[in-house]
Amino acid sequence: MDLITSILTITVRAGTSLVLATIGEILTERSGILNLGIEGMMLMGAVTSFAVSYYTHNLVLALLVAAGVGMVLALIHAFLCVTMRANQVVSGLSITLFGTGFASFLGQRLGPESNNFRLVGLKGAKFTPVIIPGLSDIPILGALFQQDIITYTVYVLIFVSWFFLFKTRPGLWLRSVGEDPKTADAMGIDVIKTKYRYTLIGGMLIALGGAHLSLSYTPGWAENLTGGRGWIVVALVIFSMWNPARSIWGALLFGGINAIQFRLQAGGTNIPASFLNMAPYIGTIVFLVVITWWEELSKKVGGPASLSSSYMREDK
């Protein structure tokens, strides 16, 4: 019992950043924009928020800065893809390349002189778990209530984003832009603004996901802190069938593997971990095959039909 609870606790903690980034990317992809710059955005969110938390010990400020940084990177991507109609894959990869490099750069330059200007190895302010009395005593599920504030916010975010996407008018408009931008435009929806808006919101959430790593999960900064999570998020979005409510499962899966890995590493070998780690990627491919092949299912849960293509009015 106790073991499961402790695994669940770590799983949820590990999964928080993933869920944040996944919901962010879901919103972006729902507008028809593919953002492969997640890894870069997460790293930038992580390093900047950590730097702020180290110098100011102000966690709120740190989060705001991360959000801002995410939005700036997303703005670049949105500008290139929406206004300049550039290749979305290349643009996203460029953001990752730039973001990864720049985060590493900052990690070696933003530190205090005493630490050779590096941020590695420092301790900043961090989010500590807030135990909810009563609820945290429930066997197993109590683990859900032994998390930090950000995780609790994420619980709410999952519901709010699901409700927004499927039950509200702006959510309907967002979905239509991703499914059929020509029709959305003909119906008077500002496709361009929508794509910009949700790419920016997506970038913000993704960077906040990175911030959670450096301000809570790890905490701290290290080279390649995200360890490829940005790419996992791409898979998670598909796994969730572009539905925020389902993002939980994927995140739990990946988070769970992370957690189990801790246990296994104590055993001294990495062998089973590699294969376990592969499973989600392979699973995603299988999933893609199934939903593409089964047309009916694909119309219900498939990705937004216009993902990755450009669009301009009066294009005769």
Place this chain on the structure above:
Amino acid sequence: MKVVFEKRKNVSTTAQVLVPAISFVVSLVLSGIMLSIFGTNPFQTFAAMFKGAFGSINGFSETLVKTIPLLLTGLGVSLAFRLKFWNIGAEGQLTLGGVAAAAVALFMKDFVLGPSLLILAILAGCIAGALWAGIPGLLKTRLNVDETLTTLMLNYVAILFSEYLYYGPWRDPHGYGFPGSAPFVENAWLPRILGRAHVGLYIGLALAIILWIILRRTRWGFEISVIGASPKAAHYLGMPVERNIMLTVLLSGALCGLAGAGEVTGISHRLQQGLSIGYGYTAIIIAWMSQLNPLAIPFVSLVMAGILVGGDQVQLMMGLPSAVGSVMQGLILFPMLAGSLFSEYRLKWIPADKGPSCAKGEA
């Protein structure tokens, strides 16, 4: 007063040449600004980077070392892109190419003697890369599954698999705790030409030329251009679309696998961590920057490699983070991506109120 984008009547070649050039300059300016903010003299830095990458035999050879895999994967990726098959899986295909070559080098050394071991290893690498690309290729042609995501996912499967091997069953028992396979026997070593740079460079350059000839001067190349532009039209014209797509995808994977085989047999002489430092992703960028032209890819690869090596050198000489290189690479791309629009569209100013200006005829 409004500004809109209007489609050009002719594709502008001036834009096609100007845009990359201007982008490079813009990226230098942006990088320079960034460096200044962090208290470093940008001119000194650029000079140091250039000197580090091209100014000495050692530096130049290291630049070549990085150029080779970029060149090969760049060619591979550009080939697939011509058919609008978005092969994002170069990283994984390269990795498996290295794994396969290592497998031959490690386990067939007692059965195959002399240079044949090396040749077999290289071939194995190509085949492995081809097969790894073939899986998403098949999924796309048969089941219409989006290749962007499948190739991406397979990258991680390949990398994790490779990790499993050199941390686990292939781990060198005499390895001093450093994770990696046992070193290869010498007849599985790819000959070097300058410093650590190996023969793969010649192979890559030759392939670039051959590829160009194939694409521009053969029937198959012509069919590729038609299929890439419109598979429906190609089908209607009797061209074998599915077969050609699969063939191209397999070739694309083979080239990336070749890059991986080159890395293990030419550089590290073992299977270990750090086989690829993101070459597969940089290759996509190189392919795009070269506008898929095989003759441009070697040059662009050299420049990108130079930036990376220059970054490494700058770390040693000036204590700057080596990540300067990746940052610069990213900064080149943004203006290029923005500028790519101008080869197809141009800006048009629409003056404000245009009252009824046309003459009215009969009612």
Place this chain on the structure above:
Amino acid sequence: MKQNSRQPLVSMTGICKSFPGVVANDCVDLELYSGEVLALLGENGAGKSTLMNILCGLYRPDAGEISVRGQRVHIGGPRDAQELGIGMVHQNFKLVDTMTVLENIILGMKNVGFVPDMKKIREKVLELSETYSLKVDPDASVWQLSVGEQQRVEILKLLFRNAEILILDEPTAVLTPQESNELNKVVHRMRSEGKSAIFITHKMEEVMTFSDRVMVLRKGKVVAGVNTASTSPKELARLMVGREVLFEIEKKPFAPGKPILEMQNVCALDDRGLPALKDVSIQIREGEILGIAGVAGNGQRELAEVITGLRKATSGSVKISGKDLTNAKPIQVINAGVSHIPQDRSQVGAVGDLSVASNLAMKEYRKKPLSVAGFLFPKQITLLAKRLIESFNIATPSPETRVKFLSGGNVQKTILAREITACKNLLIAVYPSRGLDVGATESVRRQLVAQREEGRGVLFISEDIDELEQVADTIAVMCDGTIMAVLPAGTADEETLGLLMAGVRPSNLESGATHESGV
């Protein structure tokens, strides 16, 4: 123009609109009165759709004014038009396939609340459904609906937004005769509820059936505006085309030879999996042009695709010059000497991103002198291109110009040049003159006849009965995937043909009539 003491509901004056290379609207005036149905008549490319797209806010005019209910207005986008009570049902429905009917109806509306009350919306939709006899399941997903049902959703969309002025673009083009009747009922209901409508059409029957007034457009200009009651199809046709419709094409007497194409009892499915060809049997002989008449969408395209190997025949046989090529691969059909001018010019027939020279070489490239042992000789391609550009009079700045920059007529000429050069025995032309100007159209027709003169067989699919009467030797009428009748050209009158096209076999024709040689 008709004088009227009432003020028009909508008034467009001096509208001008151009796109690169073409003037779509040249100083057009239009008036719509309340409670009336106006037909906008004109050939393809006359400017009707452009004008209406301006009215509903999708395009902005280069010049001109619009007034609604007496006030000058500026329609900057679809939302402005909506607020003025103007809405349009396009030929290509603006519906999001994966969403439900209700979601599509409220899409884009600001005043449904942040969290729309779907129950209330469903009630209102059902109410409108009832009033205007537009029956549809509100919770169905659009991709599951038939074309007629989808059109109903489009109309409901407009009514839900309290549209007063409804514009319908070629509404019966995609409907069965039954569904067209239903639409007629709907239009009557709308009129009695005080709404006005504008119909865009190029079909005479629609004008006569549906409208109170008709405006004729030709080449971007208004040529007439009359009351429907006081005009006739003949007069309208003359106004539409601008000259006597008849133009003679010199043809040798009909003397057909051996059969080139023999299709027996062919069945095939369309893209949706529904039967498109039902037991189709036709025959084309050397020196014969067989015209296929009928409303587009009745299996004509699928017929061409089955012959050329682009679509599977589920039963039956296709023989070319005696050789069984049923379900052969496209390359086999091409090698048997068959050429195909496809319906889709821009994506299938020609490749826009490649040069004119490349497009012209797309069949010849397999042979000498363009290629030898797998190697291609660009100089030979250019030579071939120059030759064909001249002999087919293709207007292009250079052989290297990309095809997407050419006008529609010249793209078609490029396709023709390639296909005719490669044609050995059978040419299949699917709506070859659609959307082309008069000059290009005549050139196309002449080319088809030239093939016939050289002893080849031609399958000529067209929507234009007059064109078929002029060019074809034999006419087969297709409706709903079956061949209704095969008649020598010039033997059936317009009424008979019209009935056949509408799926009715008149009593003076035996069922399954086959054509006789001669005549």
